[in-house]
Amino acid sequence: xxxxxxxxxxxxxxxxxxxxxxxxxxxxxxxxxxxxxxxxxxxxxxxxxxxxxxxxxxxxxxxxxxxxxxxxxxxxxxxxxxxxxxxxxxxxxxxxxxxxxxxxxxxxxxxxxxxxxxxxxxxxxxxxxxxxxxxxxxxxxxxxxxxxxxxxxxxxxxxxxxxxxxxxxxxxxxxxxxxxxxxxxxxxxxxxxxxxxxxxxxxxxxxxxxxxxxxxxxxxxxxxxxxxxxxxxxxxxxxxxxxxxxxxxxxxxxxxxxxxxxxxxxxxxxxxxxxxxxxxxxxxxxxxxxxxxxxxxxxxxxxxxxxxxxxxxxxxxxxxxxxxxxxxxxxxxxxxxxxxxxxxxxxxxxxxxxxxxxxxxxxxxxx
Numbered sequence: 001x002x003x004x005x006x007x008x009x010x011x012x013x014x015x016x017x018x019x020x021x022x023x024x025x026x027x028x029x030x031x032x033x034x035x036x037x038x039x040x041x042x043x044x045x046x047x048x049x050x051x052x053x054x055x056x057x058x059x060x061x062x063x064x065x066x067x068x069x070x071x072x073x074x075x076x077x078x079x080x081x082x083x084x085x086x087x088x089x090x091x092x093x094x095x096x097x098x099x100x101x102x103x104x105x106x107x108x109x110x111x112x113x114x115x116x117x118x119x120x121x122x123x124x125x126x127x128x129x130x131x132x133x134x135x136x137x138x139x140x141x142x143x144x145x146x147x148x149x150x151x152x153x154x155x156x157x158x159x160x161x162x163x164x165x166x167x168x169x170x171x172x173x174x175x176x177x178x179x180x181x182x183x184x185x186x187x188x189x190x191x192x193x194x195x196x197x198x199x200x201x202x203x204x205x206x207x208x209x210x211x212x213x214x215x216x217x218x219x220x221x222x223x224x225x226x227x228x229x230x231x232x233x234x235x236x237x238x239x240x241x242x243x244x245x246x247x248x249x250x251x252x253x254x255x256x257x258x259x260x261x262x263x264x265x266x267x268x269x270x271x272x273x274x275x276x277x278x279x280x281x282x283x284x285x286x287x288x289x290x291x292x293x294x295x296x297x298x299x300x301x302x303x304x305x306x307x308x309x310x311x312x313x314x315x316x317x318x319x320x321x322x323x324x325x326x327x328x329x330x331x332x333x334x335x336x337x338x339x340x341x342x343x344x345x346x347x348x349x350x351x352x353x354x355x356x357x358x359x360x361x362x363x364x365x366x367x
Contacts, residue, residue: 019100019330022055023056030060031074037080037086057102064156065078073117107177150207153170154214170204204251241271257289258329259282266292293333296333297316298358313336
């Protein structure tokens with residue numbers, strides 16, 4: 001790091017949300033909550049980041065109250081007395097350390113397979129029953145099923161507010177249920193939930209609207225979205241700025257306060273002829289605050305991590321310049337912060353040489 005990190009440590013505010021700096025802990029699935037219940041170790045894991053100057057923590061994905069919302073019994077739930085008591089403790093610990101925290105609420109859709117635990121008798125669900133283009137795993141969702149899932153998202157948002165969280169993030173990225181409605185390759189519906197790029201936002205817009213009704217006008221709602229899918233890393237919802245603007249407009253109107261724009265490498269331009277990345281374009285098109293993300297301070301992306309490759313520390317000068325130019329508002333740090341709870345504090349002190357490199361072994365414990 002050859003320039004001052006000060007732009008990363010300017011306060012940020014949007015509506016009722018006020019943060020001491022621009023650094024966000026990215027949501028990362030950890031699977032350390034047996035039976036869906038986060039324990040004291042999970043609370044301590046998040047508290048360590050709050051103690052080390054993280055401005056906002058977005059939790060790992062937490063699943064909504066639907067029998068097919070997950071395929072991993074160790075992924076935390078955001079429903080049920082025991083799980084919610086666990087999350088209340090997480091929020092309390094983070095707040096005691098001076099931090100801010102939002103749960104990410106999630107349904108995996110057709111990523112689930114028949115027989116997956118928990119609830120092995122519950123079939124997966126998806127807009128057209130497709131896992132990816134041409135691969136059908138179940139019948140399309142009925143409108144009654146759609147309404148039930150929307151209600152479950154709203155209930156989770158209401159619980160987040162009741163438990164004292166600082167907002168809620170809706171997971172609409174990476175080829176999971178909401179993204180399956182966005183993506184033409186998995187949404188072949190001919191009713192009001194399918195069609196062109198605007199029509200395919202209807203399900204997400206109704207989820208956002210239902211969450212907004214559940215939490216009121218001032219509780220922050222973040223939406224995470226992506227062009228890429230785990231089913232197809234090259235997939236693109238919107239191949240042009242014009243289509244991206246059409247896609248984002250109904251979501252912003254539905255009640256999104258902040259867009260979390262998921263890319264695998266934050267430094268890559270989104271469209272030819274402009275240096276702006278996906279977050280930069282989203283801010284330009286909507287006027288809403290944005291979070292950028294993707295391999296921050298690491299020299300390879302998360303796909304390499306899945307393949308067991310370590311990642312070395314690299315410069316964040318470009319990121320600091322993007323914040324300083326107001327191209328993006330917040331930056332989410334994932335694997336680098338997973339392995340190093342003190343990442344933000346070290347960056348603030350200009351101690352890049354002390355950052356810990358990421359290794360896949362870090363995925364095996366809550367450090």
